[in-house]
Amino acid sequence: MRPSKTTHLDAEHFLASHEASSPLLEDILSDLSFDAPTSVIDQPFVNLLHQVAFTHPDKTAVEYQQQTISYLDLEEKSNQMASFLADGKVKEGSILAIALDRSIEMVIAMLGILKAGCAYLPVDPKLPHERIQYMLEDADVQLIITSKPLLQEVRCKAEKLHIDTLLPILDAYSPAFVDRISSASSLAYVLYTSGSTGNPKGVKISHKNLTNLLLSVKKKPGLNAKDRLLAITTISFDIAGIELFLPLITGATVVLAEATAIKDGRLLHKLLREKDISFMQATPATWRMLVMAGWEQPLPLRILSGGEAFPKDLALLLLRRCDEVWNGYGPTETTIYSTMKKLAITDPVITIGKPIAHTGIYVLDENQLPVKNGTIGEIHISGEGVADGYLNRPELTTERFVPNPFSHNFPVLYKTGDLGRILPTGDIECLGRIDHQVKIRGFRIELGEIEQQLLEETAIKEVAVHPWEDTPGNKRLASYVVLNDPSQAAEGTFAQLVTNWKENLSKKLPEYMIPADWIPMDQLPLTANQKIDRKGLPKPKLQRTASLDAIEKPGTETEKTIHAIWCKSFRVPSISIDTDFFDMGGHSLLAVEVMTKVDRESGKNLPLTTLFSYPTIRKFAAHLDQSSNDHEWRSLVPIKPNGHKTPIYLVHGMAANAGTFFKFTNRLHEDQPIYGLQSKGLNGKDAPNHTIQEMAEHYVSEILEHDPNGPYILGGYSFGGYVAFEMARILIKKGKTVQSVIMFDTQAVNLPLNDHLDDSALSRLKAKFVKKKVEFQVMLKAPKAFQQIKTRAAKRKRLQLLQKIGRAEAPTSDDRTAVIKRIRALNYQAMISYRPQPLEVPTVVFKAKIVPSKSSDHWANGWTNYSNNVKVIPVEGDHFTLFEEPFVDDVGKKLNMHLKESSH
Known part of the structure; x- marks a missing residue:
């Protein structure tokens, strides 16, 4: 296929694609001159x-x-x-x-x-x-x-x-x-x-x-x-x-x-x-x-x-x-x-x-x-x-x-x-492509390659993959799927199918080729020539409201109660009782709002993690009917208890709840047990712990009751990393084996947190500037997550304003929001009073690639000062979005890999 040797710039073939009358042809040809000898x-x-x-x-x-x-x-x-x-x-x-x-x-x-x-x-x-x-x-x-x-x-x-x-x-x-x-x-x-x-x-x-x-x-x-x-x-x-x-x-x-x-x-x-x-x-x-x-x-x-x-x-x-x-x-x-x-x-x-x-x-x-x-x-x-x-x-x-x-x-x-x-x-x-090839972040992608891989899935009859922009300059891939069994388009079933498809694709395709959005279709739109009309494919963001047309309505009184609470919180007229709370756009703050309303309506006080375990109205209502008000509140929460591998115990962040870790359920190996730890006192009755040492003692006692022998893998997000580190000290002192302590972007380098106490005008201005830069990086990499975070913050501020002027009901001293706020304040005081001591334990730092304004950019987040065995695993996102889509996929994938390597 090689052309024959040439000794000069061949200009005549370039002329062939121009009109001879062009006044600039001489300039063009001189521009093409090349002075290097053959x-x-x-x-x-x-x-x-x-x-x-x-x-x-x-x-x-x-x-x-x-x-x-x-x-x-x-x-x-x-x-x-x-x-x-x-x-x-x-x-x-x-x-x-x-x-x-x-x-x-x-x-x-x-x-x-x-x-x-x-x-x-x-x-x-x-x-x-x-x-x-x-x-x-x-x-x-x-x-x-x-x-x-x-x-x-x-x-x-x-x-x-x-x-x-x-x-x-x-x-x-x-x-x-x-x-x-x-x-x-x-x-x-x-x-x-x-x-x-x-x-x-x-x-x-x-x-x-x-x-x-x-x-x-x-x-x-x-x-x-x-x-x-x-x-x-x-x-x-x-x-x-x-x-x-x-x-x-x-x-x-x-x-x-x-x-x-x-x-x-x-x-x-x-x-x-x-x-x-x-x-x-x-x-x-x-x-x-x-x-x-x-x-x-x-x-x-x-x-x-x-x-x-x-x-x-x-x-x-x-x-x-x-x-x-x-x-x-x-x-x-x-x-x-x-x-x-x-x-x-x-x-x-x-x-x-x-x-x-x-x-x-x-x-x-x-x-x-x-x-x-x-x-x-x-x-x-x-x-x-x-x-x-x-x-x-x-x-x-x-x-x-x-x-x-x-x-x-x-x-x-x-x-x-x-x-x-x-x-x-x-x-x-x-002026763009003739065929179905696109470029995302500079990588050339043949949409047909993704479609061919998806057509190997037995549930898929037809598929079209197409790019779209949710914000200018940010391209995403959307997959439009026609199923062999139309009944599988129900939200819960379809979501599980998507999880399986994405997992299978990740074994064959690079991350940038895996669609971010998935839309079930009755049929793909066609042109007059019976080809897929890609211009006729709907934008993914329009699909959430469209999906509400096929609604399974509540039947029992409890389902009707939960349905009314969800509709009011999501501000929609109706929700299928089989729709997943988190697929609807639910998040931890909205979960607090929903569970507070459930408390008032039912007179029961279930752990916040209940919503993560039973994320549909049907499942949640059935669990609520079976639960009693005299159950014992425990800090140890089973997230995925089944499996023969060494369990991983994950400690909550500053906000006290372990709900974040439920996102690992379908992202870690099917045989990997996962347990979360939530703050004592979240039920509004028990006295909370005041120091990290107290928390560690409490959590270790519940872990030993659950598994007296070990070995143990401990982890914590942000604040929880300090608690996990202290738990490792206690377990090692008791003669137990701790395989590793996993820090999800926990910052040891900032202890004591003096920089948080600097409230000068210059410091505030600098922090605001750096915060804006971080936010923009998050927006570029995950615009959907960024928009969700900003929307939540705006809603929270609006609610606080309405409560302040008496236009919205203020939280009582015993509702979940107030309880979490008090425990969060206690956790903050515990953190700034904590001084970790060096410990011989393998420490794994999942370090966010985008470093927030109040974090020092130390290569290991400072943990080399406290452990002589530190491994750093960079992950996508910043400190506050590690567990948001799509960054949580990267965290889950790398955590899975680490657990597999450590088991060897």
Whole structure:
């Protein structure tokens, strides 16, 4: 599939897609000129790196955290890696996988693979194991360079070579340059992208493809030896090739951003300033995150945006904050970028610009004929960037890589599936997709791949997956499902089906490909041609009210009472008695309101967690009828008591209730027992505990009564982490085994909490500013959760105001709201009086990636001061949204993984 060698920029095929009368054609062609000789383009880029290494031997090539490596050391280490691999380990032309965390060693390994005459397959260790296994098998990978903590559960025939074991033995190999690449047409890497048939497809990129791209981008936007580029992209995303390799052929420095900084706009902004970054590439989603994280003052920075469409409002914001803003466009199949455009404030529209060097762009109609300027057609690409096709997919290669009738120099055209038109300036405007491919956060997603996976579910008859925006710029995937059995569309049944489907998808697809919204449909809307009318699919947010049409009405007197309470709290006319309280949008604060009303109507005082255990009107009413008022109130609450694994005991947060942990019910292994602990005194009768030590003694007594022998896994959210830590001390003193203490974003670094006591005007202003930045990050990542939180807060303030002016009934001293408020105040006093003492116990910190305004950003939340065995697991969200959708999915998944690892 490779085009024949060319010695000059082939301009005639570009002219074929323009009207000859265009007054700017000479300017266009001069813009496309490329001054690199063919001999340079026709060589692997590692040869250019080899030359640079001896031009700048002592200069820093790569920097990561406090570590650096010079150009000469990088050259020699990667040569030694290549020598090791070439020494009978692998054959030239083999595809080797690389699955490493961000590090200097990762760069050494990538270069070593290339110099050994092999191609690398980047693997993101966070991908589902089934997807990783498919990629490894499809590419016939014989060797994976990884590290011991990664890919432990991935079964494959490939040999796993651990980088920690490999590095010490490299000194035994020659540091001389390894010239093992047979030609520039040899394979450099294989990168898997989403595929419409249900499995990802591997794109084959040659050395010549990559060299042409790097030399072109070196010229425009431009990079030189004085530059420092901040690399933030995972190597499994194609634009990472620009970040890692472009600086290395120019003598510039690659600054690898830490994984924690990549999704935190504040940390990225800090890196840009403190590391003197002059160039950065990112997707529009990352640029918007940076702007909203507080980037106001201009920086001496050139930026390149790629991966997805560049919104004009965002481009204007960035143009005011940096020196230059460039927009790049190109599919993976044409080697990252095929066009480039320097943007200006005066641009009427955001375009993708003109072709890069040795690249041709055609806008063609359905008959593969050029359209007139200004007419919309499909964008086709030819040139040195066009890939060798798809690995082991000849039919798909033939379909997408077609003959080029306009040029003999570049005989292959790649059909992008993107709509576009050529403007009078010669710039190309991209206008979206022809097919059902979308981009979310820069990742290319074939909707057909998700649909194919869902059609394997026996309950699903038809399905359509479609993107929508709940807020501008925030795309979500919605799945519209027609069931084989229409009766399963009932809310409770359908919700359980969705849980199962999402779990199955998570084993095969990356997180960004799992739909966030699920809508049952009687039938999918069709066009006149009997195709799915995607424009006719309803917005997911309209479905909640529509679902109330099919209502199972209350029958018993208790059901009618509960139904009336729920309707008033949710402000809806009617609710099916089988609708889940939390699927309706219920949350812990609303649960307090509902249970307070139940107390008054029934004369009974059930634990708040009852609503989590019996979340429908039918189930709750039946439990209420069977309960008596003389039952013993206990702090230990069974959340999921069944299972043979070691139980996990989870302590409430400041608000005293254990209801939060019911969200783990369907997110942990089916054999994992879960118990919650709620504050003593929530029944309004028992005297509450006043210190963390008292709470720990009380909770340990109930745990020992439940399970006298152990071992024990303890955990706590926020405030509850301190209690769990103290419980571990008591149990260990009693000779019991505590496997681990899990801190869900508990901050030890702030004790004592003096910063909370600073009430100066400056402190309040600073806290308000930081709070707004955190809120925006939450809004970007979880707009639905953010809106729910803001709505709850607004309702709470409104109710307090109405109570204050006498327009709403004020809470009595013995209702749940007042009781929780008193216990919360006691818990706060207990927290600021608590001083943890060091303890030899494995401590696991689930650290929120978004750090709130009143939390110190210590890497382990300060627990290294109290335990010599601390493990940190970063999780999505901030301190207050860890257990909100969609962040709770990430917490549940990683907790499940930790429990599985600890059991081994």
